[in-house]
Amino acid sequence: MITINDNLKGKTAVVTGGGGVLCGAMSMELARHGVKVAVLSRKEENAQEVVNEIKKDGGEAFALSCDVLEQASITKAAEAVKQQFPDGLDILINGAGGNHPDASTSEEYFMQEHLEDPDVKTFFDLTEEGLKHVFNLNYVGTVMATQEFMKQMVGRDNGIVINISSMSAPSPMTKVLSYSSAKAGIDNFTQWLAVHMAKENIRCNAIAPGFFLTSQNRALLLKEDGSHTARSGKIISQTPMERFGKPEDLLGTLLWLTDEKMSGFVTGITVPVDGGFMAYSGV
Ligand code: NAD
Numbered sequence: 001m002i003t004i005n006d007n008l009k010g011k012t013a014v015v016t017g018g019g020g021v022l023c024g025a026m027s028m029e030l031a032r033h034g035v036k037v038a039v040l041s042r043k044e045e046n047a048q049e050v051v052n053e054i055k056k057d058g059g060e061a062f063a064l065s066c067d068v069l070e071q072a073s074i075t076k077a078a079e080a081v082k083q084q085f086p087d088g089l090d091i092l093i094n095g096a097g098g099n100h101p102d103a104s105t106s107e108e109y110f111m112q113e114h115l116e117d118p119d120v121k122t123f124f125d126l127t128e129e130g131l132k133h134v135f136n137l138n139y140v141g142t143v144m145a146t147q148e149f150m151k152q153m154v155g156r157d158n159g160i161v162i163n164i165s166s167m168s169a170p171s172p173m174t175k176v177l178s179y180s181s182a183k184a185g186i187d188n189f190t191q192w193l194a195v196h197m198a199k200e201n202i203r204c205n206a207i208a209p210g211f212f213l214t215s216q217n218r219a220l221l222l223k224e225d226g227s228h229t230a231r232s233g234k235i236i237s238q239t240p241m242e243r244f245g246k247p248e249d250l251l252g253t254l255l256w257l258t259d260e261k262m263s264g265f266v267t268g269i270t271v272p273v274d275g276g277f278m279a280y281s282g283v
Pocket residue numbers: 016017018019020021022023041042043046066067068069094095096097098099137164165166167208209210211212213214215216217
């Protein structure tokens with residue numbers, strides 16, 4: 001466990017997708033360091049589970065439902081946050097995200113004969129609806145949530161936005177087209193926002209997790225008996241540290257980026273937390 005100091009004590013945070021595995025762990029860690037956390041999730045009951053854990057450990061948190069694909073839902077959540085945090089917001093974590101098969105091809109490489117095979121989903125089969133859903137969830141949802149919640153940081157000469165990128169941003173993973181494009185957009189947005197908000201002293205950075213076993217990818221990475229699928233075998237072989245990430249691997253980077261005393265001059269970067277995946281050329 002990371003040693004607690006008082007640097008974040010009394011700060012306020014909003015975490016979208018806070019009912020999920022990675023951002024649930026981030027919510028709990030912020031609360032352990034004395035941050036008051038608004039845990040937001042599309043399904044309020046998932047956020048409430050995280051809040052219950054936080055409260056059990058003596059932390060302060062509350063749960064809200066917030067669908068980042070719906071402007072009205074974000075606005076409603078922002079109003080509720082304003083009531084709970086009347087002095088303003090210090091930290092926003094944009095964690096809501098994920099992939100969907102409708103925005104991915106079924107094969108890594110296209111072959112002409114796939115056109116005749118009804119079981120193969122090619123690039124040409126991807127639908128507007130599927131592509132837009134995943135792009136909007138990961139990119140537009142992050143931008144819209146930032147527009148709404150960051151208003152509560154303006155005028156306070158302080159604020160931190162943390163976006164969640166992916167190893168699919170710097171160089172896209174096979175199959176997952178829309179997710180990769182959206183996460184690349186997240187890295188670009190992180191830089192754009194860091195520049196745009198610099199005079200307000202609102203810093204914006206991103207964390208790019210490598211491969212972490214969570215609910216959204218468990219079936220892709222593990223067989224029913226717990227052994228690696230072909231895809232996860234490939235991932236581990238490209239990860240010099242030879243393992244998947246654990247949610248707690250992200251927490252030191254989270255605390256560093258949220259702590260003004262430690263990273264007050266750091267803005268516009270994406271930090272890989274990936275066991276060396278990005279550095280490895282494969283040979
Ligand atoms: P997760 O599925 O446990 O968490 C994702 C959360 O986003 C869930 O709580 C889900 O309900 C929420 N969400 C989905 N659609 C939403 C919507 N429309 N509005 C609001 N919330 C919505 O998965 P996770 O792995 O903890 O993912 C957290 C973030 O980390 C995501 O942005 C994901 O893309 C990113 N990420 C994960 C990995 C990994 O290996 N697990 C790697 C890189 C990046």
